[in-house]
Amino acid sequence: MDPELVAVLAVILAAMAFDYTNGFHDAANAIATSVSTRALTPRVALAMAAVGNFVGAHLGGEVAKTVGDGLVKLPLGIPSLGVVFAGVVGAIIWNLITWYYGLPSSSSHALFGGLVGATLFAAGGTVQWNTILSKVLIPMVLSPVVGLMLGFAMMVAIMWTFRRGHPGKLNRGFRHAQTVSAAAMSIGHGMQDAAKTMGIIVLALYTGGFQDNATHIPEWVYWSSAAVLAAGTYAGGWRIIRTLGRKIIDLGPAEGFAAETVASSVLYFNALVLHAPISTTHTITSAIMGVGATKRLSAVRWNVAGNIVIAWITTFPASALIACVVYFMVRPLFG
Template sequence: MSPELIAVIAVIVVAMVFDYTNGFHDAANAIATSVSTRALTPRVALAMAAVGNFVGAHFGAGVAKTVGDGLVHLPTGVESLGVLFAAVIGAITWNLITWYFGLPSSSSHALFGGLVGATLFAAGGSVQWGNIVEKVLIPMVLSPLVGAALGFVVMIALLWLFRKGQPGKLNRGFRWAQTASAAAMSVGHGMQDAAKTMGIVVLALYTGGFADDKTHIPEWVFWTSAAMLAAGTYAGGWRIIRTLGRKIIDLRPPEGFAAEAVASSVLYFNALVLHAPISTTHTITSAIMGVGATKRLSAVRWNVAGNIVIAWVTTFPAAALIACLTYFVVAPLFG
């Protein structure tokens, strides 16, 4: 095999490992609220989330093109494939660190941070800072704010609409409704997160000289990325599921439904309309906080929320630093 082909295969392999860790790291995004309210059993919820991720991946082409063509510029050649390899290793490492501590950080921002960190010192590489600000940093700030605000508003509306209902009947009804909202959330997660891996694979194919267009996604890339994300999701990330489902607020079925409905709507709008690669983790976590604040501000465990926000803020630079260090280690192998 040629050096280019070996390097491309190496990048695709680590990209699929990242996709798998993304699945078990972010399984909580789709199912934590449904499991904590007992709307779904854990394994049923995970299976449904895996299927939803698989389906959603096939609607994420816009996000994949943004990742593959809009964030960094790399010249073709083996050296640039070393940059992609280091970027993905940085993202995987940060995913595993935050998973170990049960922190719902963003796999997306870990990947973007890895790309930036590895590209900064690569010969001929350049970061498209305008797109980073527009497509990554601004959504990183806005999506949690929008998620929290909409979560608060939607929950207030539900409380008013069902103010005369019997709590027992309402809880049973919202448990059924959560089946639909959790499914919608898992499809939205597939649109966003599988698409980011697809973008890396297509960029690797183009950089290695095996594709003429870095915006065209071969069908096998859809299926492979979707399958790995689904497999990782089914494996489950129980540490983070416990954090999202139980430690931020005590969720009931109406709150769980409101948070999932809001978060999935934000994901769909960004994936299908703006083609912006936003964080599913930030969106669902902030929606849970917004919903919880309708009880009273003290209902949200702000010490837990504070730790999560710290993980959000540090994800991009931490993954960038890990990827940068990794690049200097692996660069001789891709020379």
């Protein structure tokens, strides 16, 4: 078999493995609030999230192009495919570590960190720091801040608007509304996270010489990335679902609706307007914190939030370091 084809297939398989871990690692992003408020049963919520991810993948083409062509530049050939392979494997390992400890870290930043870490040691590879700064690092800081502020503002608006409503009727109404907000969150997750896998596959196809540019996305890439992410989502990531849904604050239906609505809006804006591959994890977690802070600051379990923030900060460098180690291990195979 052609060596270039073997190398490309290895990267694609690694990308699909990442896609699957992304699904069960980040399933909580879309459904944790709906499950914790009992708006949806766990399996119904997972099924809806899987469908939403599948739909959203077909709307995330611009994000995929940013990942495939905007973050790193690699010379064509098998050695560069080893770089991409190492970056993806580094992200997978970090995903599994944080999943084991129930920490909702960012799969996106794990992938970006892995790519950057492996590229730094590759002959002829260059990291496009301007794009990393504008599309990754600045959004990494701003999206949680925006999510926190908008979550707080949204919850205040809901509390003021429905201040004279009957609590029982309001809870039933917001549980129904959460079906819509959770579906919107699921589609936003697909727009962001399936698109990142698509970008990696396209980068592998281009680097391996199987297509002429790093921005064209074949239709089979859309379908395969969406299907694997949906399968991983349906498998569920219960450790992280418990962290997001129960350990940060005690969520009610109104709080869950507010957090999901804010987070999905931020995801849509970044995917469709800015074409920026932001973290769904950072966005929904910060929105939950903002919503919880409207009760009282002590309503947010800041010790849990602090552990999550530490995971956010360490994800990029940790996955980069892991990818470096993986690269030196697999480099002889891609020589």
